[in-house]
Amino acid sequence: MTRNSEGALIVAACVLAAFGVTLVNFAQERSVDAQTALTFLVFLIAFGGLHMAVRAFAPKATPLLLAPVTALTALGFFQIYRLDIAAGTDRASFQRWWILIGAGLASLTLLLFNRGSISVLRRYRNITLLISLALILLPNLPVGWGFPLRGLSVNGSRLWVLLDVGFTTFQFQPAELAKLGLVAYVAGYLADHQRALREARRHIGPIAFPEPRQLIPLLITWGVSVLILISQRDLGASLLLFVGFVLLLYAATGTTGYLVAGGFLGLIAGVASYLAFDHVQRRVIAWISPFEHYEDEGFQIAQGLFAMGTGSLAGAGPGLGRPDLIPNAATDFIFAAVGEELGFAGTVSVLALFALTISVGLGIAFRSRDTFRKLLAAGLTFVLAVQTILIIGGVVRLVPLTGITLPFMSYGGSALVGNLILIALLLRISHEEAQ
Amino acid sequence: MNGPVRRLSIGLFAGFFALLLAVTWIQVIHADVLKADPRNSRPALSERGKERGLIVTIDGTVVAQSVPDPEDPRSFVRQYPEGEPFAHVVGYNSFLVGSSGLENAYADELRSRRDLTISDLVSVILGRDLRPESLELTINAALQEAAYEGLGGLKGAVFAIDPRTGAVLASVSSPSYDPESLLGGDAATVWESLLADPEGPLLDRATREIYPPGSTFKTVVTAAALDTGTAVPETEFPDPQEFQLPGSSATISNAGGGVCNDGQSITLLQAFIVSCNTTFADLSIQVGAEDVGITAEALGFNTDITFPWTVPEAIYPVDLLAEDPAALAQSGIGERDVRAAPLHMAMVAAAIANDGTTLTPYLVNRIFDADGNTVETFEPSPMGQAMDPATAAVVTEMMERVVTEGTGQAAAVSDVRVAGKTGTSMGLDGLPNPWFIGFAPAEDPTIAIAVFFEGSPELGESASGGGVAAPLAGDLIQLWLEGSP
Numbered sequence: 001m002t003r004n005s006e007g008a009l010i011v012a013a014c015v016l017a018a019f020g021v022t023l024v025n026f027a028q029e030r031s032v033d034a035q036t037a038l039t040f041l042v043f044l045i046a047f048g049g050l051h052m053a054v055r056a057f058a059p060k061a062t063p064l065l066l067a068p069v070t071a072l073t074a075l076g077f078f079q080i081y082r083l084d085i086a087a088g089t090d091r092a093s094f095q096r097w098w099i100l101i102g103a104g105l106a107s108l109t110l111l112l113f114n115r116g117s118i119s120v121l122r123r124y125r126n127i128t129l130l131i132s133l134a135l136i137l138l139p140n141l142p143v144g145w146g147f148p149l150r151g152l153s154v155n156g157s158r159l160w161v162l163l164d165v166g167f168t169t170f171q172f173q174p175a176e177l178a179k180l181g182l183v184a185y186v187a188g189y190l191a192d193h194q195r196a197l198r199e200a201r202r203h204i205g206p207i208a209f210p211e212p213r214q215l216i217p218l219l220i221t222w223g224v225s226v227l228i229l230i231s232q233r234d235l236g237a238s239l240l241l242f243v244g245f246v247l248l249l250y251a252a253t254g255t256t257g258y259l260v261a262g263g264f265l266g267l268i269a270g271v272a273s274y275l276a277f278d279h280v281q282r283r284v285i286a287w288i289s290p291f292e293h294y295e296d297e298g299f300q301i302a303q304g305l306f307a308m309g310t311g312s313l314a315g316a317g318p319g320l321g322r323p324d325l326i327p328n329a330a331t332d333f334i335f336a337a338v339g340e341e342l343g344f345a346g347t348v349s350v351l352a353l354f355a356l357t358i359s360v361g362l363g364i365a366f367r368s369r370d371t372f373r374k375l376l377a378a379g380l381t382f383v384l385a386v387q388t389i390l391i392i393g394g395v396v397r398l399v400p401l402t403g404i405t406l407p408f409m410s411y412g413g414s415a416l417v418g419n420l421i422l423i424a425l426l427l428r429i430s431h432e433e434a435q
Numbered sequence: 436m437n438g439p440v441r442r443l444s445i446g447l448f449a450g451f452f453a454l455l456l457a458v459t460w461i462q463v464i465h466a467d468v469l470k471a472d473p474r475n476s477r478p479a480l481s482e483r484g485k486e487r488g489l490i491v492t493i494d495g496t497v498v499a500q501s502v503p504d505p506e507d508p509r510s511f512v513r514q515y516p517e518g519e520p521f522a523h524v525v526g527y528n529s530f531l532v533g534s535s536g537l538e539n540a541y542a543d544e545l546r547s548r549r550d551l552t553i554s555d556l557v558s559v560i561l562g563r564d565l566r567p568e569s570l571e572l573t574i575n576a577a578l579q580e581a582a583y584e585g586l587g588g589l590k591g592a593v594f595a596i597d598p599r600t601g602a603v604l605a606s607v608s609s610p611s612y613d614p615e616s617l618l619g620g621d622a623a624t625v626w627e628s629l630l631a632d633p634e635g636p637l638l639d640r641a642t643r644e645i646y647p648p649g650s651t652f653k654t655v656v657t658a659a660a661l662d663t664g665t666a667v668p669e670t671e672f673p674d675p676q677e678f679q680l681p682g683s684s685a686t687i688s689n690a691g692g693g694v695c696n697d698g699q700s701i702t703l704l705q706a707f708i709v710s711c712n713t714t715f716a717d718l719s720i721q722v723g724a725e726d727v728g729i730t731a732e733a734l735g736f737n738t739d740i741t742f743p744w745t746v747p748e749a750i751y752p753v754d755l756l757a758e759d760p761a762a763l764a765q766s767g768i769g770e771r772d773v774r775a776a777p778l779h780m781a782m783v784a785a786a787i788a789n790d791g792t793t794l795t796p797y798l799v800n801r802i803f804d805a806d807g808n809t810v811e812t813f814e815p816s817p818m819g820q821a822m823d824p825a826t827a828a829v830v831t832e833m834m835e836r837v838v839t840e841g842t843g844q845a846a847a848v849s850d851v852r853v854a855g856k857t858g859t860s861m862g863l864d865g866l867p868n869p870w871f872i873g874f875a876p877a878e879d880p881t882i883a884i885a886v887f888f889e890g891s892p893e894l895g896e897s898a899s900g901g902g903v904a905a906p907l908a909g910d911l912i913q914l915w916l917e918g919s920p
Binding site: 250251252254294302309310311313320321325339343354358362374378385386393 | 437438439440441443444447448450451453454455457458459461462463465466467468469470472474475476477478480481
């Protein structure tokens with residue numbers, strides 16, 4: 001596939017976004033307005049611009065990555081727009097701005113690495129680590145002080161930072177960016193210590209275990225995850241980071257013991273958080289028996305299942321279902337909302353687009369000769385894949401709901417920005433390896 | 436190093452495969468269950484404001500229609516122009532409290548298939564009609580409304596059948612409610628207050644509630660006695676003041692407390708005309724539970740009857756009565772464990788009128804499309820021969836004598852041979868439930884009817900089938916025969 005076909009597919013995805021908005025408008029208002037043109041323009045500027053940035057700064061990057069990402073963003077966007085109409089909110093306008101900002105920052109990422117190489121992340125990984133930890137702790141800034149940068153508590157979770165720039169305020173979740181920094185740090189660390197980690201082994205039966213000393217990085221990441229969980233009550237991000245890192249450790253070393261030890265530590269943390277936190281218990285109850293607890297804990301999951309079941313094969317049609325009956329449909333349950341209005345056809349398309357994106361990411365890792373680039377590409381893809389599986393798995397009741405957002409599709413600026421930068425990093429790695 | 440990454444990739448894709456399986460389960464295999472869950476309001480919400488088909492009676496009275504909403508011409512509002520008399524038959528279709536009656540039973544035919552989806556476009560290209568279909572009922576609107584008037588707001592029901600076909604001519608339950616009151620935004624409140632009303636306006640007493648049929652059940656016992664040869668109308672029975680129940684100190688006495696004839700003997704015919712309890716207690720034991728049961732079941736007892744909605748089974752507990760002669764004696768006069776809805780007792784009258792052949796009652800004559808073309812027509816469906824035609828003829832004669840000289844004289848219609856049987860069963864609060872079943876004209880019946888009143892303080896403790904139910908039955912038979920071709 002060539003860069004030109006990528007461009008054509010991106011334009012097609014932009015048309016998809018505009019077409020979705022048009023259908024929703026037609027179904028709800030029986031009219032078509034400027035939203036169609038505006039959506040098409042924003043998507044074209046954002047993803048068309050990113051495509052041009054790839055042409056300019058990473059011309060040898062794979063042409064397979066950007067089109068599915070654009071399509072996923074488009075599918076998510078039209079559901080956000082649809083839910084706006086039902087709720088009388090205007091989240092779509094915000095999301096349009098964040099799409100522009102995210103694509104802009106992704107292009108900027110490509111531009112910055114164009115002057116050097118992605119290996120600067122390996123060289124300065126300790127700085128990356130410090131910045132990432134600082135970002136994670138940022139929401140713990142006092143809420144009430146006069147400084148323009150403040151912490152913010154939403155639904156009992158301290159995940160947000162509020163930036164007051166005088167005429168307006170921005171809210172964002174710094175953990176979404178910290179996620180990338182932490183992956184880069186671990187990839188760098190593992191690339192440098194790979195041999196030591198791999199060779200120093202002890203065996204207990206058929207399972208190989210590393211030297212206790214070598215478990216330190218694992219323990220650090222586990223500690224960071226627990227810290228996030230306790231300080232910010234964010235089960236999802238904590239789980240995501242931890243699983244991502246354990247997978248990366250295993251990828252770097254091939255030592256099964258890391259998976260075993262990681263699973264063991266994860267289990268301890270899971271049981272402890274179940275015992276310690278009400279909201280974890282509620283989520284387990286809702287997962288096991290949503291219909292028996294329909295009136296309270298299970299309501300959201302039950303509504304999600306009703307939505308998808310009613311959507312059935314072909315869906316109610318854009319703007320013709322009632323996804324607004326699901327609490328938090330635009331964030332946690334965007335997958336169920338798509339399932340109601342686009343049906344099984346829509347959910348399978350979404351799964352296929354994610355599978356395509358992730359297999360391209362893994363392909364980049366496979367083809368990388370440089371250890372750091374290989375681990376970074378693998379780590380970023382793992383984070384994306386685990387996040388997707390965890391949240392969709394929560395919606396379809398395979399796992400308890402973790403409250404993380406669906407990449408590219410859920411409403412939320414920070415996640416979109418973080419994930420588009422993640423794609424930019426993958427593109428950069430792909431470009432460097434092809435050189 | 437690609438080895439571990441490859442293994443992890445396999446793991447991740449196994450995860451995606453699991454998601455795919457879960458989505459397949461939810462949206463394909465298990466979808467209908469989720470869609471039908473009563474807590475899932477989506478199907479009802481999607482029907483809201485859409486056009487639904489007409490429901491008209493056979494004489495052209497519109498009882499349900501959709502008209503454009505004056506406030507939003509794109510959507511429709513449902514109207515029930517005839518209101519209360521048809522409430523239990525037509526039902527309602529409310530997005531807040533669900534649906535009932537024909538609106539529920541024929542939901543699929545009555546709904547519009549226009550969903551504004553791409554598949555609509557395909558259907559239109561293929562020439563399919565997306566407009567809702569309509570129902571034509573067998574009900575006669577004048578009879579239905581007169582029956583509702585005649586019940587006078589008291590607790591009761593009327594069920595009338597054309598004995599030649601099984602077509603339902605009237606199905607009325609009283610008191611009733613305005614089905615349009617359940618369509619508004621305050622439907623939940625209205626529903627709560629209707630549910631809390633001690634008069635039970637939501638109950639369909641004609642087809643969905645069963646009561647002891649009292650002496651109207653003597654028609655069934657008589658038919659069984661004649662069929663088995665246990666007795667003929669001339670057979671003599673003792674005429675005591677009380678009938679001693681076997682194995683019990685309790686007795687059965689007659690209405691009014693005295694003897695039925697001369698205190699010596701009474702023929703079966705006389706006992707039938709004056710509705711003598713002691714005779715039928717005796718006869719019931721003589722015929723036996725099995726043989727009464729065979730006739731009762733062929734008339735629709737202990738049988739699942741096909742109707743647009745679930746009708747409770749009429750009860751004649753054969754096995755129980757075979758072992759308990761005291762209960763068998765009480766069952767002979769339609770008390771104790773015998774239960775039937777007015778629908779079932781009208782079926783009994785109709786079968787006697789129809790030379791002993793029981794017909795399944797049907798409510799919908801035909802389904803037609805938006806252009807008026809018939810989509811489906813319903814035909815009479817016989818359930819079986821309940822009694823010998825000769826037996827039916829004898830019972831008919833006996834029932835005529837009830838109206839000419841017995842307990843059912845109030846049902847008489849001038850110049851018409853009316854056959855009937857009264858009944859007065861014991862209600863829940865010790866208040867009597869007056870019954871009347873009958874048909875006319877006896878020589879060539881075109882209507883069979885059951886009139887039922889539920890015991891109430893307004894009727895009092897001395898209400899009887901002959902005094903309360905028979906006059907209404909007579910009026911309705913007269914109305915029908917005057918109006919029918």
